[in-house]
Amino acid sequence: MKTRAVRLYGERDLRLEEFELPEIREDEILARVVSDSICMSTYKAVILGNKHKRVPEDIAENPTIIGHEFAGVIVQVGKKWQHQFKPGQKFALQPALNYKGSPYAPGYSYPYFGGNATYIIIPQEVMELGFLLNYEGKGFYEASLAEPxxxxxxxxxxxxxxxxxxxxxxxxxxxxxxxxxxxxxxxxxxxxxxxxxxxxxxxxxxxxxxxxxxxxxxxxxxxxxxxxxxxxxxxxxxxxxxxxxxxxxxxxxxxxxxxxxxxxxxxxxxxxxxxxxxxxxxxxxxxxxxxxxxxxxxxxxxxxxxxxxxxxxxSTGGNADDMLESLEMSAKGLINPAVMVTHVGGLDSVIDTTLNLPEIPGGKKLVYCNVEMELTAIEDFEKKGKEDPFFAELSRIVERHNGLWSAEAEEYLLANKSVD
CATH class of the missing domain: 3.40.50.720 (NAD(P)-binding Rossmann-like Domain)
Known part of the structure; x- marks a missing residue:
């Protein structure tokens, strides 16, 4: 299985590359990432490189995939977890592993496990901790934003x-x-x-x-x-x-x-x-x-x-119970994580967005990993729509949702811009 991913090689050294994933082991899961929101914590890791406590020393030789606020669909399940997870199942993920005291976490530490990728391999410790969460909502963005x-x-x-x-x-x-x-x-x-x-x-x-x-x-x-x-x-x-x-x-x-x-x-x-x-x-x-x-x-x-x-x-993060509370409140319409989102882009926008994150105004930058699209402010959809029918329709959808990103907007984006 080939994947495209943004990988960290050193301080400020990010590269969008295509490479082959190994066959999954019986205690691993292969998944397709749909959405990821870019966190300031990722910017800090990219700026510090292997000086960051979650980033391994040898990233120059063994780069890691960045991004930890992601959601997607399970593709293949190793034998150990087939009683619990099935292909086609949507998932959210709690990335704060702290597995057996290790600081390692997705988006910082793993060569095949991070949010800014088309396909990933989820290691067994995630399932062992109960941090791979079933998601039944309509929009993947809500599952990504459940982490923040x-x-x-x-x-x-x-x-x-x-x-x-x-x-x-x-x-x-x-x-x-x-x-x-x-x-x-x-x-x-x-x-x-x-x-x-x-x-x-x-x-x-x-x-x-x-x-x-x-x-x-x-x-x-x-x-x-x-x-x-x-x-x-x-x-x-x-x-x-x-x-x-x-x-x-x-x-x-x-x-x-x-x-x-x-x-x-x-x-x-x-x-x-x-x-x-x-x-x-x-x-x-x-x-x-x-x-x-x-x-x-x-x-x-x-x-x-x-x-x-x-x-x-x-306090720096939540736990799995906090993730579940977020997902449940979103499903009930009690909270709307879309209030955080001000920009949307594709996997090809991740490097520039991450490296310049402090200088980009607004809130969360949401990316879709099987989409190619420059990072675009939601408030600019209307202006771009004057020359591009895609953005014209996206602007109309956003307006129907009080100027916010929505499951309808996501569905339209994926139907018209997916490259996978």
Missing amino acids: MSCVIGGFHSNYHTETGKYVHHMGIVKGGKMALLAGCGPMGLGAIDYALHCDRKPGMLVVTDIDDERLKRAEKLFPVEEGLRNGVKLHYVNTRELENSAAYLKELTDGTGFDDVFVYAPVRSVIEDADAILGKDGCLNFFAGPTDTQFKAEVNFYNVHYTPTHIMG
């Missing part, structure tokens, strides 16, 4: 709160409490707004900040203040760029009590220090956005840590 949504959900679950005089940690955000999402209008922040408004453990107040009016306007269009009220959440959008003292302004929104749960979605020192300053009693700060600088630091008020007491933690 699971990271958002995992962040909500990993926050914790305490009781004075008792040695207990109550896991999860404060139900009916006060929550802030700082730098919260990027793709992960939008997913967090969606989840906060529609999960079974909602805050009573949700404050979302950013420094860009256009991002804030898009967030408010997707999640109006009125929708927050319908779900019992008092929703505020705040541009902190022009505020003389943003921490004081944000804390005043809580009538001076501070926030129970604060999430930081950008690795910016001033944002972290604001987050620390607006915590209330027993408030938990979740530093979600991972920096590339191994010496990245910010000041923390340890007087508050000792006496208030405030908590600081980091």
Whole structure:
């Protein structure tokens, strides 16, 4: 079986190549990848090369396939797993393996297992961990985006709160409490707004900040203040760029009590220090956005840590249960992961997109691995449609779905642009 894949050979060294996959063993599964969304974590791995903890030392000789937010269809099942999986079955995947303590994971560490490929071999540890998940939804993009949504959900679950005089940690955000999402209008922040408004453990107040009016306007269009009220959440959008003292302004929104749960979605020192300053009693700060600088630091008020007491933690991903929760909520229409997506492209767009990811505005970049198409902003479909009937129809489909990507758009794309 031949595959086309984007492989990592070293720092900033990505190559789109065609090569032969070996025959699968009895404990492996051959699969066709349909969709993958490009993660900033992949950019970090590409920039660092084999200095990244998940990337093997010998990638120059044994390159690895990048991409870990993917979904597809099972093609062939090894004997060991034939009782559980069948050809033609659609799948989603939880990539945070941590198998027997190993840091290796798809998209970073495997020569035949990653999301930016047409065909892949899924190794036995994925099935052994229960991380190959059956997917019955209509659009593959929702299964791809279940991974970043699971990271958002995992962040909500990993926050914790305490009781004075008792040695207990109550896991999860404060139900009916006060929550802030700082730098919260990027793709992960939008997913967090969606989840906060529609999960079974909602805050009573949700404050979302950013420094860009256009991002804030898009967030408010997707999640109006009125929708927050319908779900019992008092929703505020705040541009902190022009505020003389943003921490004081944000804390005043809580009538001076501070926030129970604060999430930081950008690795910016001033944002972290604001987050620390607006915590209330027993408030938990979740530093979600991972920096590339191994010496990245910010000041923390340890007087508050000792006496208030405030908590600081980091979360980087979800587990299989978080993935299942994301898939179930999507299937029920409670959340719509498409709010994250602003660009769509084919496998041939992966290298340039990944290498330039921080400079490309907007949210998630969704790629279809059996499609050839330059990365295109959804908002540009209409303009391109003036000369290209394909984009004209795609623009009309998107408009029918509130300007968002959808299963209908995916179906049209695959019907007209697939090369496999």
